Amino acid sequence: MNKRFKIPFVLTLVAAALVGCSSNKPKVEKIKPNPLPKLVQAKTLQQVFSEHVSATNKNDPLRLQIAVDNGTLFFIDPKKDTVEAFQGNKRLWATRISKHETLSAGAVAGNGMVIVGNQKGQLFGLDEATGAVKWTSQLSGPIITPSYIQQGRVITVTNDGNVYAHDVSSGQQLWTYRLPTVALSLRGQAAPTQLDPNTVLIGTANAYVYGIDVVSGMPRLQRRVAVAEGSTDVQRLNDIDGDPVMMGQFMVTTSYQGQVTVTDLQQQQVVWSDNASSNKRPEVTQDAVYITTMDGKIIAYGLLTGEKLWENDQLLHRNLSNPVLLGSDLVVGDFDGALSLLDPSTGKIIGRSMTKGDVTSLRVVDNQLYVSTQKGALSVWQNR
Template sequence: MDKKFTLPFALTIVAAALVGCSSNKVKEENTKPNALPKLVQSKQLVPVFSQSVTASNKNDDLNLQIAADQGVLFIADPKGIVEAYKGKQRLWSTKVSKDEGLSAGVEAADGVVIVGNQKGQLIALDQTSGQVKWTAQLSGSIITASHIQAGRVITVSNDGNVYAHDENSGQQLWTYRLPNVPLSLRGQAAPVQLDPNNVLIATANSYVYGIDVISGVPRLQRRVAVAEGRSDVQRLNSVSTPVMMGQFMVTTSYQGQVTVTDLQQQQVVWSDDVSSRQRPEVTQSKVFVSTDDGKVIAYDLMSGQKLWENDQLLRRNLSNPVLLGSDLVVGDFDGVLSLIDPNTGNLIGRSNTKGQVSSLRVIDNQLYVSTQKGALSVWQNR
């Protein structure tokens, strides 16, 4: 099996700093997170659901997310338990991984719930009963949620292989090998739908691939970022999970760019030099990006014009931004959910959970929050 080295983000930052800097010491004031500014009027979110699971290991951050389907919430505990809730009522609880725990998921659709672990075991459960339907063994660890489309479960293992399994039987239908890279951030971007027939896979080599979900045949290959530097660390250029808006594909990348690509015309519409490990939020007119240094930036989708930039949350290790109703929401290392006016970039409110926010999702106008301390919660606008 091909091997490659993966680095946790914090270690990568240190390595990059050592490569690029001289013996001068970094000023302490430039490394401290910004204090949260006082708000004259503070909007708050309303908690709808909360549940605690086992905290993630600080040296091996996980990105377990809450999933929802048909009004039921599905959550995973790193210790190997998957649970389903209807409101506050627990419908079932299943221990699926006794020794290895869980490191990826949850994804739920078409009556199945999908999770995975670091030993490469992909596990499907029945949404109604919680019984394990099937398991499959992959060639590498699974630390990114799968994607369900057209009766296929699409999964990317951390050694760069893409798998498709039948969602009902677990039969392996095809595999696709992504190009090998010597160094990458911990984890691959999650697969997402390009159109009814194809899925998008972003990689650590600055490219995004489109693969036919039925046959596994590659249909698209686009470079969306450019890396600079002499060392592997300086050229590290992992692309985050893409977002589609009509014919436009929006991507961000670590040590790279935010890029809008017109897939119909097969050309880049615009790009801007911004480093971000987080998936952008996209509307029909705007692109919102949280940068690795803690800025939140809004761009015009078509022109790339920067509409506003908020630097009040610098060095707070921001999550991906999401739109919840009329508010833009971003989480940080301290469990703070900051609300931002998407038209002006002004901070307009905040709410608090526990632990560094690792994942934000909006489903049916509700905010799904996962943190590294194991705080899983659902929120809505007041």
């Protein structure tokens, strides 16, 4: 029987620190995060929405992202087991799914529906306008990452390595695809993303990216994008937990204890790869790739050349979020709720705003920044 063990990232750090220790009572030195650098005439962001939901386990942060569709915001409260809708600062509705406090995946919205999932493997489709639960489907494992809506299908990855497609309106299961499993991996999962109008990309714990036809469920692509080295299972962990990103024909991926890699899918070859450990989604433009590493570096590369354009190590060990571009600024969040603004051409920190709690997810939609934290602080920001 092939069992797949998911371990929180904090335990991975401890296990890695203990490898090779001969003492019966090894001491693990606590790494201190860098203090936030002092700024003169710092740029700030304007907060346009704020709401607070229940906190999640700090050792197992979930992607409680805010979904937005037609100007309406949707999000979950994982402890109250509710889905809420807001327009501006006005709550439109709040629907309690059950009494089990198991909602575990951030909302997605589209085609008039809001999709959420829970730790028991249940997928729910709610009406955007009323919050009424239109359908429920039982999947094979916990749902810890947001689904994706494409071509009228809801694409969902469960924590046991299955990919499902459901009709967004009726909830009818259309197909399922089994991903290869590994014996040991981080507790995390890349969310499905679009390769093209008919294909969805899935990053996995075995350092492969799979492209699956959203209509038929047939595989269209299989690429290994990272390699890890080491003598133990922990040292060989090589998960892709950050969502793959497409820029034209180029697919950009990051991996834990692996590499940042740019692959030309048209030519079916790697353009460049550089050793960098990251479990966050990269930010990509037509010219550059921006990543945050596990130890807190922010690095910019040339998209086509792989040349390192700059590296910022001022925020070491601050548990950085994924980087995003908001207008002319690059933004990263950290464990203390700081949203640092950087000049994307130089890597210089030029501003800061503050939220509350470990920033677990940043998204930019229609030039607005959507922020989620482990403490349940959900907020929307824009440039002043």
